[in-house]
Amino acid sequence: QVQLQQSGPGLVRPSQTLSLTCAISGDSVSTNSAAWNWIRQSPSRGLEWLGRTYYYASKWYYDYALSVKSRITINPDTSKNQFSLQLSSVTPEDTAVYYCARLGNYMDVWGKGTTVTVSS
């Protein structure tokens, strides 16, 4: 059974970098049959896909939403079987619940979510 365990701070200061990690159990971050995603949810923006990483033909690929493309980095860590989200130059508009999720044939496994507040 695949599970995703999220970790990271719940409070980030404006202009700083938001960093979250998603640890994978029951699957591998370097599997050829899934992509590893970050999604956030806020009252103002609803559910918003932020980006993903996946491994295919011996290469890592990254896709990012245009709304955050200049500020986002998603990194796989094969040694720890996890992937991370970094979102730089945050503002209060980045306040949201952040989820990691696996997308294989469908998006069936989600982390429990991390509430991140951007405030001084």
Added chain:
Amino acid sequence: EIVLTQSPGTLSLSPGERATLSCRASQSVSSSHLAWYQQKPGQAPRLLIYGASSRATGIPDRFSGSASGTDFTLTISRLEPEDFAVYYCQHYGSTPLTFGGGTKVEIK
């Protein structure tokens, strides 16, 4: 970007009634890549339907999905008390993945 528009915003029904939720795509979407989720307060979305009409593991058969062109429908045949929640559709066939704005099914 594919925009998904869900209607109605809120559905007020009684237990035992039938719920019909709509999701309309702004452009052609492969039925193979349309999903429905249920979300309760404080929880992550839970996959109900994938490929427009296939139930996810462990989902009761009172939940069903269908597609007609760019229109997708989630039907709950007889509402149980645990079905009152918010429901989202999602397109996941290409990037950016997008979600609808949600339909809240509330107790009348």
